[in-house]
Amino acid sequence: xxxxHLFSLLALLLVLPLAxxxxxxxxxxxxEAPAPAAEPAQGxxxxxxxxxxxxxxxxxxPIAMDADPxxxxxxxxxxxxxxxxxxxxxxxxxxxxxxxxGLEGKKFPAPGEPxxxxxxxxxYTPHVSGMMTGQTLIIRNSDETLHNVHARPANNPxxxxxxxFQGMELERTFSKAEVMIPFKCDVHPWMASYMAALDHxxxxxxxxxxxxSIEGVPAGSYTLEVWHEELGTQTQQVEVxxxxxxxxxxxxxxxxxxxxx
Amino acid sequence: MxxxxxxxxxxxxIHRFASLLAVGVLGLIAAGGLVKSLEAGLSVPDWxxxxxxxxPPRWWEIQTVRAEHGHRLYAGLVALATVVLAVSMARxxxxxxxxxxxxxxxxAVLAQALLGGLTVLLFLPPQISVTHAALAQLFxxxxxxxxxxxxxxxxxxxxxxxxxxxxxxxxxxxxxxxLIFVQILLGALVRHTGAGLAIPDFPLxxxxxxxxxxxxxxxxxxxxxxxxxxxxxxxxxxxxxxxxAGGSAGLPRAATAVMSALVAVQIALGGxxxxxxxxxxxxxxxVPTGAALLATSVVAALSSWRLAGxxxxxxxxxGRGTALRExx
Numbered sequence: 001x002x003x004x005h006l007f008s009l010l011a012l013l014l015v016l017p018l019a020x021x022x023x024x025x026x027x028x029x030x031x032e033a034p035a036p037a038a039e040p041a042q043g044x045x046x047x048x049x050x051x052x053x054x055x056x057x058x059x060x061x062p063i064a065m066d067a068d069p070x071x072x073x074x075x076x077x078x079x080x081x082x083x084x085x086x087x088x089x090x091x092x093x094x095x096x097x098x099x100x101x102g103l104e105g106k107k108f109p110a111p112g113e114p115x116x117x118x119x120x121x122x123x124y125t126p127h128v129s130g131m132m133t134g135q136t137l138i139i140r141n142s143d144e145t146l147h148n149v150h151a152r153p154a155n156n157p158x159x160x161x162x163x164x165f166q167g168m169e170l171e172r173t174f175s176k177a178e179v180m181i182p183f184k185c186d187v188h189p190w191m192a193s194y195m196a197a198l199d200h201x202x203x204x205x206x207x208x209x210x211x212x213s214i215e216g217v218p219a220g221s222y223t224l225e226v227w228h229e230e231l232g233t234q235t236q237q238v239e240v241x242x243x244x245x246x247x248x249x250x251x252x253x254x255x256x257x258x259x260x261x
Numbered sequence: 262m263x264x265x266x267x268x269x270x271x272x273x274x275i276h277r278f279a280s281l282l283a284v285g286v287l288g289l290i291a292a293g294g295l296v297k298s299l300e301a302g303l304s305v306p307d308w309x310x311x312x313x314x315x316x317p318p319r320w321w322e323i324q325t326v327r328a329e330h331g332h333r334l335y336a337g338l339v340a341l342a343t344v345v346l347a348v349s350m351a352r353x354x355x356x357x358x359x360x361x362x363x364x365x366x367x368x369a370v371l372a373q374a375l376l377g378g379l380t381v382l383l384f385l386p387p388q389i390s391v392t393h394a395a396l397a398q399l400f401x402x403x404x405x406x407x408x409x410x411x412x413x414x415x416x417x418x419x420x421x422x423x424x425x426x427x428x429x430x431x432x433x434x435x436x437x438x439x440l441i442f443v444q445i446l447l448g449a450l451v452r453h454t455g456a457g458l459a460i461p462d463f464p465l466x467x468x469x470x471x472x473x474x475x476x477x478x479x480x481x482x483x484x485x486x487x488x489x490x491x492x493x494x495x496x497x498x499x500x501x502x503x504x505x506a507g508g509s510a511g512l513p514r515a516a517t518a519v520m521s522a523l524v525a526v527q528i529a530l531g532g533x534x535x536x537x538x539x540x541x542x543x544x545x546x547x548v549p550t551g552a553a554l555l556a557t558s559v560v561a562a563l564s565s566w567r568l569a570g571x572x573x574x575x576x577x578x579x580g581r582g583t584a585l586r587e588x589x
Contacts, residue, residue: 162313164312186301186302187304
């Protein structure tokens, strides 16, 4: 190989990755292309409520925060991963329940108030959440240590943004519906959060007792799905009538799921 | 290897500096290995600055940021030292090809910095991370070569009688370098595609010798293990050849002895990575040990070629240092 060939190869090596694409980075918040014209749909008067339970009772694991002394100093008591948070009565927290189909063609306006993801105590709050496409997401660092916010969506642009100082905030929006978008902090590997971006407001996250409630659902036939970061997903069909309350329950880890995978 | 007639050479200072730089590059490769072992590559999300600053707050206290930002600072120091070496050689080295090699090392370290930045900004795509790992090896080989060709051994070898019988050994050593480099590329692919535990047992493979089911990661991991055996065989063969050549092949003998030790350590570290579920220590040490093996093989190859075809037909007088006698 001649010297010219060697230098051409080196130049190619440097230029090729640039040509492949520089789609990442922490660019400006994504702006959504105008959606097809559709009249804003009205919410209904139906509701879906129920509970998600977990019967195996695997204990949540404690986190060692020694990698950052400042994080360790913030907690006198053990801190857990929040991967499986189940009460004594089996109620499973942090399960995300949403209408996964049945609302096609309907357009719902994004709320004006922002959704907030906080970094506090070297953990994300909330651990599981949902927001609407086009809604503003505010990501805040409430800690006296640095964090980076690394969102790894499948359908929306990935971003990784540093927040070196307490009180820093950044804004993002997601233009495409996606369940779920994982968030991680590469500084503190134990930090994880999962966020859904939906084009409708009919979703909920189960509380500590495993219960959830979705209000204002229009009458219709829907597929309802529950997602859990460790336990997977289950679905069931529901019929919602105006003014009616529909009950939907799921169980993970046992054999009595209403409708499982 | 052809050589121009004797000409002024840089003093020991440049050789020592180049040797120190080679050790420094090996340390930098270890630091890079630590970044990957801790999965800390994105803990500093921007580049060339770190969190928009030269030094982010408390970077030394936080394990992941210390690894990534420390790697960047270390790389900056190595790049600076490489420029200093090239400038020194430009002023004091008479051999044009050596001066060019020094500037090639500068180009390599700058390209390496660019690749390091790109892989962060593009969220660690395996193709760029693997290229970053591969170029690090080539950079180490360049600096090691500079250290070798500025050594007094290299100058003295010029006065020794050529030993054409060593040419097959030199060819074998060159082939060994190529094989080790390919094996390191495979290792980088294993590392950056998450295939390190695709085969969960060691030394067997799923309890046998060949996987019953093949997937991409399993095939990659298996190829890396097969490559290790090939490297082991070639290093053993090379060592035997060099040692049969006798005491006058002193530097190649020393190099192959080191290679034999390194290949044994490297295989043990590879096994430890699997058996410990990629514990940070073996997972990190596996990287510089492979790099040291490659650099040593380059020294073995170059020194063998040097002995096989010294430029001047002179003969060494055993036991009395070096004397010159025209044989033509």
